Amino acid sequence: MMIKSEKQLKELKNYKPQNCFVSSLYLNTDGSKFSKKQIEVIFKDLVKEKKSEFGDEKEFKDVLEDIKKMENYISQNLDIVKYKGLAIFSCSKENFWQVYELNVSPPNLFTIDKSPYIRPLLLIMSRTHKICTTIFDHRKARIFTILGNEIILNSEIYDETPKKIKIAGYHGFDESRATEYMENKIVEHYKKISDKLLEIYQSEKFDILFIGGKQEDINQFAEQLHPYLKKIYRGSFNLPIDAKESDILRKSLELETKLLIEDEEKTIDQLKTHARSKTSEMAVLGIKDTIRALNEANINKLIFNLDFSYSGKYCPSCNYLALKDDKCPRCGVNLLRTQNIVFKIVDVASEINAEIYPIFYSKELNQEGIGAILRHKGVTKTTV
16 A cells, blocks of 8 residues: 555554564665565565674564565565555564555665654655646546545536637627637636635645646636645646546656656755865765764755665664774764664754755765755764
């Protein structure tokens, strides 16, 4: 299933079983990057790593049934064509099992804790839009709501507007007045659609409005939108009123992705401009300087590729982060190794109230993988 609401996430976050652990799994299942066999190997490696981190053999045995169920699901149900990611939460002792298909590629993570680890889902939902798409012509309108890969017909509108103008006149009007009559009827139809869209917006609060129709009609229709709707109207496409729902969904998601990429590239450009400026010193690029800045609590906005992964170490006592150090310089505790330190970085950045900005689509940060806008100039070049 897909994540459809914040309520769903809240219920997942608040699930805390009695005297047993919850296994949380995130997998990048993008079929353009990995085969099914490779994904199965990645899962086994994640389990192996987690087992080596777990100190108590008995406690790890408590989640063996979870692991077996996850392995069976990946083997039998994984669709590497339709979805780019997968999140599974399991607590077999309480018969708790939830699977979520994702439209974006998450990091490969496997955690065992007293509650589900939902940070990646929160990040994905933070940039997932609830979309309203309306398809219209001079007589009809169909209004859809879209979240993830699901499209639902919300409302249909039909008006008896004139189809054409007769040269000899129309209902007693001459041709010019008949034209004016027809245009007024069309505008009334557009206003009716706009009123319905406003009603849906006020009750359901969608984030983006898309419009589908004939290109020559779209501007006139957009003029009738309420100011609230004009603020969230983000684009249009050419589709007939009887278009298939699958085509409406595809066009809407293509437009949403385009908007996300534009925003991501603008954010990355700002990051790189500050990081490469010899006078600004208000940003850093790359894993080392990002960790340095975070250890100094000097991150205002963390920017990273959602599927970026890097091996590192962390202090279980004070959350000090490192790449090579063996002991925490703050408290002397032995650092623990993790195959993917990125979400430790995300967790610590969240604790200091930094803005978290995951990159879903743009390739502009692929070389560095991660960076940050700073709270104040510069970072100390300490060994990490």
